Amino acid sequence: MFGKVEHIGIAVKDLEAANALYTRLLGVAPYKQEFVESEGVQTSFFMTGVNKIELLQGINEGNAISSFIEKRGEGIHHMAFHVEDIEAEIARLKAEGFRLINDIPKRGADNKLICFVHPKDSQGVLIELCQDIKAE
Numbered sequence: 001m002f003g004k005v006e007h008i009g010i011a012v013k014d015l016e017a018a019n020a021l022y023t024r025l026l027g028v029a030p031y032k033q034e035f036v037e038s039e040g041v042q043t044s045f046f047m048t049g050v051n052k053i054e055l056l057q058g059i060n061e062g063n064a065i066s067s068f069i070e071k072r073g074e075g076i077h078h079m080a081f082h083v084e085d086i087e088a089e090i091a092r093l094k095a096e097g098f099r100l101i102n103d104i105p106k107r108g109a110d111n112k113l114i115c116f117v118h119p120k121d122s123q124g125v126l127i128e129l130c131q132d133i134k135a136e
Contacts, residue, residue, distance in 0.1 A: 001083075001089075002081040002082070002083060002089070002129075003081060003082035003083060003084065004050075004081070004082050005051070005079060005080070005081060005082075006052065006080040006081055006082040006112075006128075006130040007045070007051075007052035007053060007054045007080045007110075007130075008051075008052075008053055008054070008076060008078075008079060008080070009054045009056055009076070009077045009078040009079075009080060009128070010053065010054065010055050010056065010074070010075065010076055010077060011056055011057075011058075011065045011068050011069050011074055011075060011076075011077040012055050012056065012057050012069075012074050013057065013069055013074055014057065015033075015042050015044055015055060015057035018044070018055045018057070019044050019055065022046055022053065022055065023046075026046055026048050026053070028046060028047065028048065029046075030044040030045055030046050030055075031045055031046065031047050032044070032045045032110065033045075034109045034110065035059070036107075036108060036109045038106055038107060038108075039063060039064065039065075039108070040058060040059050040060055040062075040063035040064075040065075040066075041056045041057060041058055041059060041063060041064075041065050042056070042057045042059055043055065043056050043057075043109045043110075045109075045110060052110075054080075054109065054110075056077060065077065077126060078116070078125075078126040078127065078128050079125060079126070079127055079128070080114075080127075080128035080129070080130050081127065081128070081129060081130065082130055082131070082132075083129045083130065083131050084131065085131065086105045086113050086114075086115060086129055086130075086131040087105065089129055090103060090105070090115055090129075093117060097121075098117050098118070098121045098122075099117070099118040099120070099121050100115055100116065100117055100118065101115070101116040101117070101118055102115050102116060103115070105129075105131070107133070108128075108130065110130075111132065111133050112130040112131060112132060112133060113130070113131045113132075113133055114128055114129065114130055114131075115128070115129050116128050116129075117129070
C-alpha cells in the first residue's frame with residue numbers, strides 16, 4: 001500500500017534559477033543536490049516541514065524532463081509516494097491493470113528505489129513509487 005506523499009517533483013529549465021526562486025519562496029535553501037545518471041537529470045531537494053519538493057532539470061535533450069518541458073512547459077512533473085516494498089507494489093498494481101513505465105525498480109535520487117505508473121492509467125498524473133534503500 002502507498003504511504004505518505006514522499007515528494008512533489010517539479011520540472012525546471014534552469015535549476016540554479018529555480019533554486020534561487022524556491023529558496024526565496026519557501027524561506028529555506030535546498031538541503032541536497034544530486035545528479036541521477038539513470039534519468040539524465042540534476043535534482044535539488046527542499047524540505048518544508050515534513051514535505052519535500054524535488055526540482056528536476058534535464059541535462060540533455062531526449063530525457064523525460066527535457067521532453068516534458070518541451071511539450072508542457074515547466075511545472076509539476078510527478079507525485080511520489082513512499083512504499084515499504086516496491087516489488088510487492090509493482091505486482092499489486094500490475095494485477096490491478098496499471099501499466100508501469102519500468103517494471104523493475106531502479107536507483108533514483110535521495111537514496112531511493114523508484115518506479116513510475118504510466119500517466120495514461122492515472123488520469124494524466126505521473127505517479128512515482130519510492131522505497132528507501134536500506135544500508136547493508
